[in-house]
Amino acid sequence: MLKRIHHVAIISSDYQVSKAFYTEKLGLEIAEETFREERNSYKLDLKVGDSYQIELFSFPNPPERPNKPEARGLRHLAFEVDNIGEAVEMLNSKGIETEPVRVDELTGKAFTFFKDPDGLPLELYER
Structure with missing residues (x-):
């Protein structure tokens, strides 16, 4: 049933800073960038090799996530x-x-x- 991981989604606190980090510093290629006016949100599709992608999102005032190495979740x-x-x-x-x-x-x-x-x-x- 499950074939492979399609993408990983990341919500950034500062879209422009994160976009520069993933594209300019890590060298990921932009597949598509969309501004969703109704959500005041960007969605940036980044290619990771030939098979995978990262979806980088911006949302107004996203809540912080606990950042402990052994916290539950991803x-x-x-x-x-x-x-x-x-x-x-x-x-x-x-x-x-x-x-x-x-x-x-x-x-x-x-x-x-x-x-x-x-x-x-x-x-x-x-x-």
Whole structure:
């Protein structure tokens, strides 16, 4: 029945800042941008590789979400990369702070975390 994940939706507190972060700093390509006047809201579709997308939304005065690593709900969004060292270097060169690289004890794969402008935890996971 379920074939794959179609998209991940993110609501930003500052649309222009988040749009710049995901497009200019992370390099995601814009598929479509729509302003929904009746909601005073933007919807930005961002391509993640050939199969996935992020929907970035703006809403007037969205409430804050608790941001504890082990809070109930979606824990983080992970992006696969070919080389963790190069990806970390690229993020750091653009002013994005990353945690120290760790190795997943179950898979032996390298990973690290960083945050988007609203503090949403994002992960890089080496292929």
